[in-house]
Amino acid sequence: MEHTVSYLVLIPLLPLLGALLMGLMYLVSCKGKAFPEKIYGIIACIGPALTFILALKVYFGLKGLPEDSRYLVQDVFTWIKVGDLDISMGFFADPLSSLMLLFVTLIGTLIHVYSVGYMAKDENFGKFFAYLNLFLGSMLILVLGSSPVVMFVGWEGVGLCSYLLISYYSTETNNVIAGNKAFIVNRIGDLGFVLGMSLLFWAIGSGGFDYMSLRANAEQIGPGVGLAICLLLFVGATGKSAQIPLYVWLPDAMAGPTPVSALIHAATMVTAGVYMVARFSFIYAEVPAAGTVVAWIGILTALLAAIFGCFQRDIKKILAYSTVSQLGYMFAGVGVAAYSAGIFHVFTHAFFKALLFLGAGSVIYALHHEQDIWRMGGLKNKMPITYWTMLIGCLALAGCPPFSGFFSKDEILFMALASGHGGVWLVGVLVAAMTAFYTFRMFFVVFHGKPRDEHAYEHAHESPKVMTVPLIVLAVGACFAGYLNIPSIFGGHLGVSHWLAPSLTEHHPHVSVWLEVLAVATSIAAFGCGIFFAWKKFYVATAEEPFYTGLANFAYNKFMVDELYHYLLVVPYKLLGTAISKSIEPFVTDGPVKVVVWLYGALANAFKVVQVGYVRVYAIYMVIGLSVLSIFISRSLNL
């Protein structure tokens, strides 16, 4: 059994044990003197670092296997066995999960290190790292789970950690509400996941519910059921990965500490939906209609979020909407059955978006928790490392060649065009231009021009090494990650796509070179346009926030979607709850009961009239009764 290994379980287990240990330390010490931050910091970082080493081991382990049987498994114990349902607590690594594993553990480790600096002097330092380790453990369960149900454990686990970390500063009501929103919206998606999973089980699950068996039996799924499964699973993905109509939680999730936004709400957790669709590519590939839905939802989300991104003033919210937008690209990729392109964008995006968030965190840290870009400006000289790394991140996000984002985004757009989804491609190009625009709008306003808040500017300073070193490492990634998957037009050979090929069910369409040239040219042109407009408008020293009217104001207010949901869903739901407890419960459901009680009482009152309490009256009753009885007896005996 060369495929069975014994170290896979350690990958999620190490961070989970770290979380448990730190959680207990925190609880034990929270009444007295807290443990020093150094101890927490070491425990917090050691688990993720070890998982990265194990991730490398997994990668090389897979590499040593023949290409057509690259997988490693470990079944730890039988988890749920009821009749045909037989799920083991098992872990499964193939090229797809190994790629996810590599960047999740690498970026996870870097962000843990960064957080040690960012969260210094926080009074709940231990709790924060317990949550962060718990998150990483859950994320790794999600990536490595050998069956959809084990994956769901991680899936919900990361949701829980997301909730805990969004509402981390829980004395502020709005932060907690943001956390609740994230959890509840994710739960709506999870309903889809559970139902999709159930349908999948009843379709082919009796032959084994792990991914390998499912893939082997995928052909037995009927087309109708297949479509239902795909769409239900995608509902789950829209929740976790913030797509229309469930994207609303992600911008609010920025209430959490910035490293959390970088790790959970940019680099790792939110891409879980894309990973899931790629993981189920063996079903999605059979149902092109589902893929089309996924692609269109994705690209429309990308467009919507890009529009909002152009108007935001909170640096983290701009990045949040850009995340939603980039996630939309990824879904467009997996939707047009270019699973490897989608996953590759997940991979590059993790680097540059984590970099951007950590850079933003560095700015926020320097300006004492100022997040409004219209109160920043001219930080270029004060924070050189942050400036240069952020520049790399922005170029990658905007899709400037030769940075990583260019290659991955271009691959998606090209595949959309090549697979005949012209509309998706066209919207995608438009969004690419908008991405460049809003990215550099933010960049120019924050780092160039004159400081808008002199006082904050005076006190600004470069962040400590523990924060800048992760920035530099991520910047290297954002620069060069794209070279792992260079298309043939640039003389590459799509290394990542080939690596992923055994895990995915995808076909590469053969199209003319000119189509590819066209795609690349339009992408570059879109980037150029976007950055040009941003430069013209915001690269001036005195740029101020424009005054928005009309449609722009509507977009500034995010099309009132949050308000719409609030009045359409939340308010009626609460009203219904109140109505039930105030009116329906006492009068409708309890009404018949009360009527019965009342009737019983009325009957008793009616009889009460004869119960007067005087012996003489009762004597009369007795006489009457005896008379009637004697008449009755005499009649019946015919006397």
Next chain:
Amino acid sequence: MFENTLSIMIFLPIVAGLALMVLPVGREAARAAGLVVAVLVVILGLKVFINFTGAGGLEFVEKTSWFAYVGVNYSLGVDGISLLVLLAGACLFPMVYLLLKTKSKGFYANLLLTQGAMIGAIAAADMVLFYIFWEVMLLPIFFMIGLFGGPNRLPATLKITLYTIAGSLLMLAAIVYVGVSYHAQAGVWSFDIAELSKLSLTGPAATAAFIFFMVAFAIKIPLFPFHTWLPDAYTEAPTAATFVLSAIMAKIGVYGVIRFVLPIFAEDFTRYALILCYSGVIGMMYCGIAAIGQKDFKRMLAFSSASHMGIIAVGVFCMNLQALTGTLYQIVAHATSTGVLFLLLGIIEERMETRTISDLGGIAYKAPIFAVFFAVAMLASVGLPGTSGFIGEFLIILGAVKFNMMVGVLAGTTLIIGVCYMLWMFQRVFFEKSNTRTEGFKDLSAIETLTILPIVVLIIVMGIYPQPFLARITPAAAEHLAAVSTVQQQLADTTVPVMEQTTQKN
């Protein structure tokens, strides 16, 4: 002494309870005595669980002839159906004695009596014996609410008593009918549950008896729309009694449906399963939505508990192995999570002297251990993977999807409805800013922590390693469903339109 384990588990609390009533002992002595008895019962309960083989059929059987002329026996036994219910009934009581204070020794005496009677009802292998224990367990509840409850306790007591007595009378009539039918078919009298299960009663009289049984159990569970006694009773009852009602007694209702109604009235059960499913999911949604409108913490938990009972009931009506196993598992999962929630609420009430949600806030900062325990129980209650709640809920939803897609979708909404009210409550009670009242909230003491810790650990262990439990209940559940599946097959042949979705191969 171990041949009579079940009898000891039943009569040790009952005798102790009666003794406390007559003996001139103080309140603390009564509490200590209750605790000792409860711990002994836990030990015996664990012994039963560990030695249970799961080979099928009753184990730990005790049988003595009682009213021989009508075939009534004093017979006890445990099988896969009753094992986990018994475990819940046996193992959760020490917490009550350790955590909550009450005013008088009479309360502890009543608590002991309830526990004995409940274990009796669960372990009874004879229908008449079951009925007797079923009635006896109501009495102490009556006294506990009526004597030690909140300000509006009297109407609440009256309501729960009338409801349950009405149910009991219907059940008595149904039991007599079943006994007479058995006599008519077999020629001898017997109220042995295993014997009666071989009956398959049909016809209008059987349908009436089926409805009588269902109403009796529906009241206890409670199933929509028979739930209206619950919010009042749960809210007004002293927290220990609420705990007993929600964590264990409600489960005996579900257990009764599985034990009696499913096998004996297989045909009617199959015919009305869809309606009953809808009753379950509507109850779940209705109570879940009502929970969000509550201002009183306890009333909110009462609705929450009723909401989850709806889902647990759905698992029975779906009539497939996954759903039924899920229900049996969820019985314990719900008992532990709801039990812990009610007990922790009891502690809040004792320390803060209020249960109004808006009066609280910021408890998490003052009492982190308390908050962590509460959070674990809450997450189990909303069915988060990694806790016991997920296994049961997932199996039930999985089974429901097979039974009927619509029921599956509606049952699945429990995932959403549960978190809505729970998180909102958690926000207002544990997060946000603390106020002058909650400023002085003391975290759990060492003893309190150690009391709740085992149950919290159990909640997590049952989520990660459920197989020891599932392996013990699955064979019995499969055996139990065999009766129904033949009926389903027959009904499929005679084409009953409603049943089309349910007739796919198991």
